[in-house]
Structure formats: structure tokens, C-alpha cells
Amino acid sequence: MSDIRPRRPRAAIGDRVLGIWSVAVYAFLFLPIIVIIMASFNSGRLLVAWDGFSFAPFAALVEKPVIRDAVMVSxxxxLIAALFAAVLGTLAGIAMARRPGKWVWWFLGLLLLVSVTPEIVDAVALLPWLVFLGQDLGLTMFNDGTVRLVVGHSLFSIAIVSYIVRARLVGLDARLEEASADLYAPPVRTFLRVTLPLAMPAVLAGFLLSFTLSLDNTVVSAFVQVSGTTPWPVYVLSSLRSGLRPEIAAVSTVMLLLTLVSLALVALVLKKAGDSTTEIARTMAGG
Structure with missing residues (x-):
């Protein structure tokens, strides 16, 4: 009798190919980031040539006022845009979760429109509007660079916070707030003692996500910023004309680490609140 060898399951081969392909895709996506991190330790004048290992580029964050000011502006x-978005987004999310009705779907449609509108469209629309408010109407606060940047960065962030807060409260029992009202607690106390603590993990997550989104906002910042309040992404964009220097890679690495820490804090806050991994992903996606 001839030996009959068991065929290798096709599923196992397919899983292996899929795994290799996934690794290749992730490598393709993250290798540029790894390259820029390595380049941040370059002692040369430009990133195109490696002259040696050095921590000197990181000192530019302290020693060069232009770089330091750009980072501080960002x-x-x-922080201000994240705080502004957290307050307005939290109120909107609570209203959508606790006061359902036809208006919610209209409001969600408006938030979705804000979320999917290209940044270049927002930037082109914001610039003449802010100029009109600051110069034609005489509202001088809109001539301030920080105010302009906060307004521009908050548009998208408010929608994100609203999604996240609504997603968390929809899955929580509203009878806790009803019990507080049955015990004769006024609406403000119910909000501060019951509703807000229930929504707080999502509020903190939305705040941190808004902060990270603001750090890399380039298109809107390039349009609405004024002289003296140039944020870091716009400074990097303008530096391309003279060539990328190692200090730009070094500060970008620091900003990347700050972003990763913020995202890790988001996951930690939601995990401490008792959310599962699936719920954390759903909440961070605003679903």
C-alpha cells in the first residue's frame, strides 16, 4: 500500500501568508517613522547625510528660540483647543444620549459633515471668516493667533468628543440618573454627581485625542496662523525650503512620543473605567 500523506490544511497556509503580508504592510507604514527617529540622532547639518551619532539635535528644543516658540505654540x-472641545463635546454628547429624538440624527449629520469635510475646505472658509470678525466687526480677539488656531483646531475635535461621550452614555443605564432625581436631587447636582462621573472616562479620552489631533494640524494652522504664533507643523513645512535638519527630526520624535503617551493614557483611562478591549476600540472610534 502506498503511503498516504495528510494534506496540509489550506487554511493554515493562508493564515501564514496573511500574517507575512500583514507584517510587510506594517513595516512599510512604520519604517519611515523609524528612519526619522534614527535620523534625529544625526550629528550632521542635514538629514540626507549621516555624520555620526549625537544627542545634540535634541538640545535645539531648548537652545533655539524659534524652535522652542513653535513647540510652545503647538x-x-x-491644550486650550482640547479643553474647549471637551466642554462643548461633552455637553453635546450627553444631550444626544439622554435626550433622544429626531433632532439627534440631524445633529449627528452635522457632526459627520464636520468630520468628513476636507481640512483645506475648512481652512479656506475659516480665513476670510476670522478676518471678517477681527477686522470688519472689530472683534480684536479674532486677530490673536492663538484664538484663531484654537477655533480652527476645535472644529473637528468637538465632533470627536461628542461621538465618544455619546457612545459611552448610550451603553449605560439611565436609571441611575432617574434614581438621583427620585431622591430629590436638583438637575445640576445629578449632572455633577452622577452623569459627569459616568461620562468622565470618555471625556478624558476625548480631551487627550483632541490634544493629539491638534499637535499635527498643519493645513488649518497654515491658513489661520499669524506672525508670532507659528505652530510646529507649519514651522516644519516652511523649513523644507532650506532642507530638513536633524533638530527637526529630533523635535518630531519628541512630539511623536508625546502623542503615543497621550494615546496610551486614553486606553488606560478607559481600561480603569472597566471597559473591555472591544469597548475601548469602539469608544475611541466614536462608535
Whole structure:
């Protein structure tokens, strides 16, 4: 009798091919980031040539006022925009979750429109509008560069926070708030003692996500920024004309680490609140 060898399951081969392909795709996506991190330790004048290993490029964050100011503008704008988006987005998310009706779907449609509108469209629309408010109407606050950047960065972030807060509260029992009302707690106390603590993990997650989104906002920033308030992405964009220097890669590496820490804090906050991995992904996606 001839030996009959068992055929290798096609599923196992397919899984292996899929795994190799996934690794190749991730390598293709993340290798440029790894390259720029390595280039941040270059002691040369430009990134195109490796002259040696050095920590000197990271010192530019402290030693060069132009770079330091650009980073501080980005950090300041990100924090204010995230706080602004967290407040408005939280109120909108709670309203959509606790006051359902036809208006919610119209409002979600408006938020979706804000989310999918190309940044270049927002930027082109914001610039003349802010100029009109600041110069024609005499509202001088809209001539301030930080105010302009905060307004521009908050548009998308408010929608994100609204999605996240609504997604969290929809899955929670509203009878807790009803019980508070049955115990004669006024609406404000119910909001502060019951509703807000229930939504707080999503609020913090939305705040941190808004902060990270603000850090890399380039298109809107390039249009609405004024002299003296140039954020870091716009500074990098303008530096391309003279060639990328190692200090730009070094500061970009620091900003990348800051973004990763913020995202890790988002996951940690949601995990501490008792959310599963699936719920964390759903909440961060605003689903």
C-alpha cells in the first residue's frame, strides 16, 4: 500500500501568508517613522547625510528660540483647543444620549459633515471668516493667533468628543440618573454627581485625542496662523525650503512620543473605567 500523506490544511497556509503580508504592510507604514527617529540622532547639518551619532539635535528644543516658540505654540494651542472641545463635546454628547429624538440624527449629520469635510475646505472658509470678525466687526480677539488656531483646531475635535461621550452614555443605564432625581436631587447636582462621573472616562479620552489631533494640524494652522504664533507643523513645512535638519527630526520624535503617551493614557483611562478591549476600540472610534 502506498503511503498516504495528510494534506496540509489550506487554511493554515493562508493564515501564514496573511500574517507575512500583514507584517510587510506594517513595516512599510512604520519604517519611515523609524528612519526619522534614527535620523534625529544625526550629528550632521542635514538629514540626507549621516555624520555620526549625537544627542545634540535634541538640545535645539531648548537652545533655539524659534524652535522652542513653535513647540510652545503647538502645546498651548493643543491644550486650550482640547479643553474647549471637551466642554462643548461633552455637553453635546450627553444631550444626544439622554435626550433622544429626531433632532439627534440631524445633529449627528452635522457632526459627520464636520468630520468628513476636507481640512483645506475648512481652512479656506475659516480665513476670510476670522478676518471678517477681527477686522470688519472689530472683534480684536479674532486677530490673536492663538484664538484663531484654537477655533480652527476645535472644529473637528468637538465632533470627536461628542461621538465618544455619546457612545459611552448610550451603553449605560439611565436609571441611575432617574434614581438621583427620585431622591430629590436638583438637575445640576445629578449632572455633577452622577452623569459627569459616568461620562468622565470618555471625556478624558476625548480631551487627550483632541490634544493629539491638534499637535499635527498643519493645513488649518497654515491658513489661520499669524506672525508670532507659528505652530510646529507649519514651522516644519516652511523649513523644507532650506532642507530638513536633524533638530527637526529630533523635535518630531519628541512630539511623536508625546502623542503615543497621550494615546496610551486614553486606553488606560478607559481600561480603569472597566471597559473591555472591544469597548475601548469602539469608544475611541466614536462608535
Amino acid at each position: 502645546l498651548r494651542t493643543g
